Amino acid sequence: MRSLLTVSAAAALLFLTGTAPAVADDGDRADRSFTIEDSRITESSGLAASRIHPGVYWTHNDSEDGPYVYAVDSRTGRTVATITMKGVGEPRDVEAISIGPDGNLYVGDIGDNLGGSWDHVWIYRFPEPKRLADATVRATQFDVTYADGARDAEAMMVHPTTGRVFIASKNEDGGGLYEGPQKLTAGGANVFRRVGEVPWVTDGAFSPDGGELVLRSYFSARGYAFEDGRLGADHAVSVPLQGQSESVAYTADGSAMMFGSEGENSEVVRVEVKGGGKAPSPNGGGGGTSPGDDGDGGGSDKGTVTGGALAVVVVVVALIAAGRRRG
Template sequence: MRPYPSRPARRAVPAAALLLLLGAACPAVAADGEPDRDFTIEDPRITESSGLAASRLHPGVYWTHNDSDDGPYVFAVDSRTGKTVATITMRGVGEPRDVEGISIGPDGDIYVGDIGDNLDGSWSHVWIYRFPEPKALRDATVTATQYDVKYADGARNAEALMVHPKTGRAYIASKNEDGGRLYEGPAKLTAGATNTFRRVGEVPWVTDGAFSPDGGSLVLRSYFSARVYDFEDGRLGESRSVAAPFQRQAESVTYTADGSALMFGSEGAGSGVVRVEVEGGQEEEDPQEKGKPSGSGSPSSGAGESQDGDGKGSVGLGAVIIVGVGALWFALRRKRAGQG
């Protein structure tokens, strides 16, 4: 296996206070070895999994990457074991700055979004990297194409890169305390030129997003919630909530390759990925189970949960969430003040 640089001490995660309040429940790993179930990322190098993309060539395999200060690395993780089965090193892309999203296009290429900007507009441009998904799962160095990206209405922070599975057009969802925006890239990205992304919609605070395999739906998640939007002709339609699981730092989401479920991931060493069935998913049998995780991870698991059905658990959990949101807000303010 290729040598891998040691990681420096990292910043405190914004949602740490919520973790302490809710408790760190261990994610479930499928005992039967079936792919696309709940799993734990076992690789000690992957401590800030900030994006997920279901492989099109290798059933049960998910591509992920670390956040900032890591290098040009992308990992293939097998959901049956949680182990990394390939480490890809991107060549020809310079030094990645803040990699936050990953997606796979209709051409089978993997798109990596170096689109984070924790100073909310300090960088005049960001980058998207692109390379074909490897046919064989083994450690390799690949030459990636680099695209320069800017926004028509000025620089901003973003964590969600989505490539439409039918048109191949790239979209970015920005992240802001007052809500984000959905940006549409040009019909075709061009290397060696500036690719301008233009605002086409308003979205909430977004940490990741993904298109359904048929391109008719777009899921966007935040630290505490997720919504699925109808998507047609490049524009957002009606939306509905999804019961996203509570996680230590909710940073990633993708559809399974068959579109039957959503896979929600989190940052942190030994982080868990939780499957949540979607409406009409192949695993859905009981309407009351719709939107629930497949394993032990639960959207409502955590401190303050009552078992006697008197409603006290919901009130307690609501209070915990309010405290967690406040802690997150102050952490972000403190982080911005320290970087300003």
């Protein structure tokens, strides 16, 4: 039911808007669009570009999979390493993955589909393996709480220069951007505090220079200028039409963004970034420097979903949310 609703919504959106972002002809190069071939990966919910293995992307399943992280080669779509985390509890609802400037992978066990009923969630951290091979690694587990109470979240982003961890909560009425402590500690709760307002979010990613934060949802995405830990001017970002739209990551060089989805043999689609992932201009217009900029030059949703299309999407999103809750 959920998959059918999502695909139908995507088709309706394409019909009503008549547009879709340009997707590059990738040839056989790394960081190309690819299909995840591993039959074990049926709920890919996060995506992060390797910093030491060109063209390799780290991903994971949503829930009921165990403490596993997979390295997938974008040239072939095949899994080239399966990492098993030890030293952590049983993962509950893993929704995001990111790589920090310290060379560590951060795995966000932050989902809470019961509407924010768990008193804490977790982040796991371990060094990105230098060798691509199946391995068991010891991970550090961090307890996470929110200053304003428990909530559902699917997006966790590590800033590429400061190393600070941010989480974007997910709510039909709009969520919040939460900033973690300057340094995570394993000895107690790490309190995340609300520092900004965001729309419905299923994943997010910082540009390699840290000057741009892109947050995606099922049908759209927005880019935000990011400075001193706070959101700035925003603009629409072009996204591909996908089934269960769940993940987003910049390529390591910032030349493109990779958009992923859930499901068996799910596709990861490359969309070129105008200006190579640099932060937008201070006036928010973006010029030629924004990722997949639709050219609306500001904070409206024009160029992404407009008029009657917006109403259709809102209804379908509500149906999907209801389906997810029933599931």
